[in-house]
Amino acid sequence: MDVLASLPDNRAIRGNVPICTNSLEGFLANFESYLVDRAKYCDHAVRELAVQALMSGGKRIRPALVHACGTGNLAVSKNLIKAGAIVEFVHVATLVHDDVLDDASIRRDRQTVYADRGATAAILLGDALFAHALEMASEFPENEVCRWVATATRRTCSGEIQQSFLRGDFTLTSLRYRQIIEAKTAELFSVSCRLGSHVAGLDDATSALACDFGRRLGLAYQIFDDLADVFGREADFGKSLGRDLAHGKVTLPTITLFSKLSNFEAARLHETLLNSGREPNPEIVLEMIDLMRTHGVHEECRELLDEELSAIGNTLSEFTDDTIARHLGDLRQVIVDRVAILLG
Amino acid sequence: MDVLASLPDNRAIRGNVPICTNSLEGFLANFESYLVDRAKYCDHAVRELAVQALMSGGKRIRPALVHACGTGNLAVSKNLIKAGAIVEFVHVATLVHDDVLDDASIRRDRQTVYADRGATAAILLGDALFAHALEMASEFPENEVCRWVATATRRTCSGEIQQSFLRGDFTLTSLRYRQIIEAKTAELFSVSCRLGSHVAGLDDATSALACDFGRRLGLAYQIFDDLADVFGREADFGKSLGRDLAHGKVTLPTITLFSKLSNFEAARLHETLLNSGREPNPEIVLEMIDLMRTHGVHEECRELLDEELSAIGNTLSEFTDDTIARHLGDLRQVIVDRVAILLG
Numbered sequence: 001m002d003v004l005a006s007l008p009d010n011r012a013i014r015g016n017v018p019i020c021t022n023s024l025e026g027f028l029a030n031f032e033s034y035l036v037d038r039a040k041y042c043d044h045a046v047r048e049l050a051v052q053a054l055m056s057g058g059k060r061i062r063p064a065l066v067h068a069c070g071t072g073n074l075a076v077s078k079n080l081i082k083a084g085a086i087v088e089f090v091h092v093a094t095l096v097h098d099d100v101l102d103d104a105s106i107r108r109d110r111q112t113v114y115a116d117r118g119a120t121a122a123i124l125l126g127d128a129l130f131a132h133a134l135e136m137a138s139e140f141p142e143n144e145v146c147r148w149v150a151t152a153t154r155r156t157c158s159g160e161i162q163q164s165f166l167r168g169d170f171t172l173t174s175l176r177y178r179q180i181i182e183a184k185t186a187e188l189f190s191v192s193c194r195l196g197s198h199v200a201g202l203d204d205a206t207s208a209l210a211c212d213f214g215r216r217l218g219l220a221y222q223i224f225d226d227l228a229d230v231f232g233r234e235a236d237f238g239k240s241l242g243r244d245l246a247h248g249k250v251t252l253p254t255i256t257l258f259s260k261l262s263n264f265e266a267a268r269l270h271e272t273l274l275n276s277g278r279e280p281n282p283e284i285v286l287e288m289i290d291l292m293r294t295h296g297v298h299e300e301c302r303e304l305l306d307e308e309l310s311a312i313g314n315t316l317s318e319f320t321d322d323t324i325a326r327h328l329g330d331l332r333q334v335i336v337d338r339v340a341i342l343l344g
Numbered sequence: 345m346d347v348l349a350s351l352p353d354n355r356a357i358r359g360n361v362p363i364c365t366n367s368l369e370g371f372l373a374n375f376e377s378y379l380v381d382r383a384k385y386c387d388h389a390v391r392e393l394a395v396q397a398l399m400s401g402g403k404r405i406r407p408a409l410v411h412a413c414g415t416g417n418l419a420v421s422k423n424l425i426k427a428g429a430i431v432e433f434v435h436v437a438t439l440v441h442d443d444v445l446d447d448a449s450i451r452r453d454r455q456t457v458y459a460d461r462g463a464t465a466a467i468l469l470g471d472a473l474f475a476h477a478l479e480m481a482s483e484f485p486e487n488e489v490c491r492w493v494a495t496a497t498r499r500t501c502s503g504e505i506q507q508s509f510l511r512g513d514f515t516l517t518s519l520r521y522r523q524i525i526e527a528k529t530a531e532l533f534s535v536s537c538r539l540g541s542h543v544a545g546l547d548d549a550t551s552a553l554a555c556d557f558g559r560r561l562g563l564a565y566q567i568f569d570d571l572a573d574v575f576g577r578e579a580d581f582g583k584s585l586g587r588d589l590a591h592g593k594v595t596l597p598t599i600t601l602f603s604k605l606s607n608f609e610a611a612r613l614h615e616t617l618l619n620s621g622r623e624p625n626p627e628i629v630l631e632m633i634d635l636m637r638t639h640g641v642h643e644e645c646r647e648l649l650d651e652e653l654s655a656i657g658n659t660l661s662e663f664t665d666d667t668i669a670r671h672l673g674d675l676r677q678v679i680v681d682r683v684a685i686l687l688g
Contacts, residue, residue, distance in 0.1 A: 138491035147482035
C-alpha cells in the first residue's frame with residue numbers, strides 16, 4: 001500500500017506526520033513505494049529508466065542510516081522517507097554513471113541501463129536523478145538540506161575523479177586511498193546520518209556524532225567492497241572479480257601487497273605494471289591475486305578492517321539515545337556479517 | 345580586478361551590496377572573475393578541468409538574461425553575479441556531457457574536455473559542475489532558488505533524453521520538436537530570468553512576464569542554433585555543419601523539408617533514411633541539404649523565426665520598467681543580428 005500517496009502534500013510540517021512505527025522494515029516498505037512514486041514525477045521518457053535503475057535490488061544501506069538516526073523513539077514520518085529517497089537517488093545516479101565509466105553490463109545480477117539503453121541514456125538518466133534528488137532536498141523549508149546534499153554530491157564526484165585520475169598509479173599511498181574513499185563513499189554515508197538527525201531534530205552534539213559514525217562506516221564499507229573485488233566469490237557478490245585491478249584502480253589489497261614485497265620484488269612488479277599500461281592484462285591481475293594470497297594480504301586486510309569495525313562499535317556507547325545506538329549497531333553488524341562471509 | 349573576492353562573505357544580505365553599475369559589461373567582467381573563483385572551490389583534481397570548461401569562450405547569454413532582469417536601475421550585486429554563475433555552471437555541465445554524447449572533439453574552436461581528458465573525466469566533471477551549481481543555489485536563504493534550479497536542470501536533462509530517444513525518427517512533428525526544445529533549452533533561459541527577477545525583488549507579474557520572455561527567447565535561440573547546423577558556414581559558427589542530421593537528430597529544417605515534399609518524395613526519403621539506420625550516411629545528409637535548398641526550406645524557416653522574434657519583440661512593451669525592457673531587447677537583438685548573418 002502506498003501510504004505516502006494518500007497524504008495531502010509533501011511539505012514541511014505535514015511531512016512530519018507519523019506514517020508507521022519506527023521499525024526498519026516498516027520504513028523500507030514505505031520507502032520503496034515512495035521511490036517508485038517519485039520516479040513517476042519524471043517525464044515519460046525518463047520514468048521507465050528511472051524505475052529500472054532505482055529498483056535494481058540495492059541494499060538501501062544509506063536510507064537505513066537515515067532511518068537509524070531519524071527515528072529513535074519517534075515514528076517514521078514522510079520527511080524521513082523523503083530524506084532516505086534523496087540519498088538513494090544520489091547513490092543510484094552515481095551507480096548509473098559508474099556503469100558507463102566501467103563499461104559494466106551487469107550490476108546485482110541485472111542488466112545495467114547502460115548495457116540496455118546505451119551510454120547516452122545512462123549519462124542523461126544519471127543527470128536527471130541527481131537533479132531530482134536536489135529537487136526533493138529543496139522541498140524541505142530549510143535550505144541547509146539542499147546545501148548538505150549538493151556539497152556531498154560534489155565531493156562524491158570529486159572522489160570519483162581523483163580515483164579515476166590515479167588509475168594505473170601503483171605507488172598510491174594508504175593515506176591517499178583513504179582520502180579518496182572518504183570523498184567517494186563516506187561523504188554520502190555521513191550526509192545520510194545528517195539528514196536523519198535533522199528530521200528527528202537531534203541536538204548538534206548527537207548529530208555530529210551520528211555524522212562521524214556514518215563517515216567511518218562508509219570508509220569501512222568501501223574497504224570491504226574493495227576487498228570483495230579481490231577476495232570474493234562471484235556467486236556471493238554478483239559481480240566479476242578483479243575488476244578494479246583490471247581497470248588499474250588501486251585499492252587496499254594492492255597497497256598492502258606492495259608493503260609486503262621486498263624492494264626487489266616491488267620494483268619488478270612496478271616495472272611489469274608500467275609496461276602493461278593503465279589497465280593490467282588478465283595474466284598480471286591473476287599473478288597479483290596469487291601474490292596477495294602468498295603474502296597474507298587477505299589476513300592483514302581482515303585485521304585492519306576488524307580494527308576499523310571494532311572502533312566504530314566502540315563509538316556506539318557515546319550515544320545517549322539507546323534506540324539510535326541499537327539501530328546504528330544493527331547496520332554495523334550487517335557489514336561485520338558480510339566481512340565474515342567474505343574473509344572467513 | 346576581482347571585486348567579489350574582497351567582499352567578506354557570500355550570504356544573503358551582504359550579497360546584495362552593489363559592486364558595480366548596472367552595465368552588462370561591468371556585470372560580465374565581474375562575472376568572469378567570479379566563475380574562476382568558484383571553480384577554485386573545487387578540489388584540486390577538478391579545478392583545472394572546471395576552469396577549462398567554464399572559460400571556453402561561451403556567449404554568456406544566460407547570465408546576460410539574469411543581468412537584464414536583475415538590474416533595472418539597480419547596481420549589480422554579488423547575489424546577481426552568483427545567480428548568473430549558477431545558470432552558467434548548469435549550462436556548461438550540460439555542454440560537457442553533450443560532448444561525450446555527440447563524440448565531439450571541438451567546441452568553439454577549442455578542444456573539449458572529453459577529447460582532451462576522456463569520457464570518464466568529462467562525465468564526472470559535468471556531475472561536479474551540476475552539484476556545484478546547486479551548492480551556489482543553496483547559499484541563497486530562500487530555498488525556492490534551489491528548487492527552481494533543480495527543476496530546470498531536471499527538465500533540461502529530460503529534453504535531452506527525449507531528443508536522444510527520438511534520434512532517427514524522421515516522422516517527428518513540429519509540435520513535438522517544440523516540446524523538446526522547450527525542455528532542453530527554454531527552461532534554463534526562463535529560470536535565468538526568474539533568478540534575476542528574484543534578486544531584484546521584482547513583483548510577481550513582472551517576474552512572470554520576464555520568465556515568459558526568457559522561455560520564448562530560448563525557443564527562438566534553439567531554433568536558430570538548429571538552423572545554423574544546416575545553413576551555417578563553418579567559419580562563422582566554429583563547428584562542422586550537418587552534425588545534427590548525421591546524428592539522426594531531427595530539427596526544424598528536416599521537419600519543414602518533409603512538409604514540402606510530395607507524398608511520393610517523402611515516402612522515398614523516409615525509406616532511404618530507414619535503410620540507413622539511426623545515423624544517415626554523409627551522402628544522404630548532403631542530399632537532404634540539397635533538397636532543402638531546392639524546396640526553399642531556408643526561406644520558410646527564416647520566416648518562421650522572424651515571426652517568433654517579432655512576437656518576442658512585441659512583449660517588450662508589456663514591461664513597465666524601461667531599463668529591463670531595453671536590456672532584454674538588446675539580448676533579443678543579438679539573436680536577430682545572428683539570424684541576419686546566418687540566413688541573409
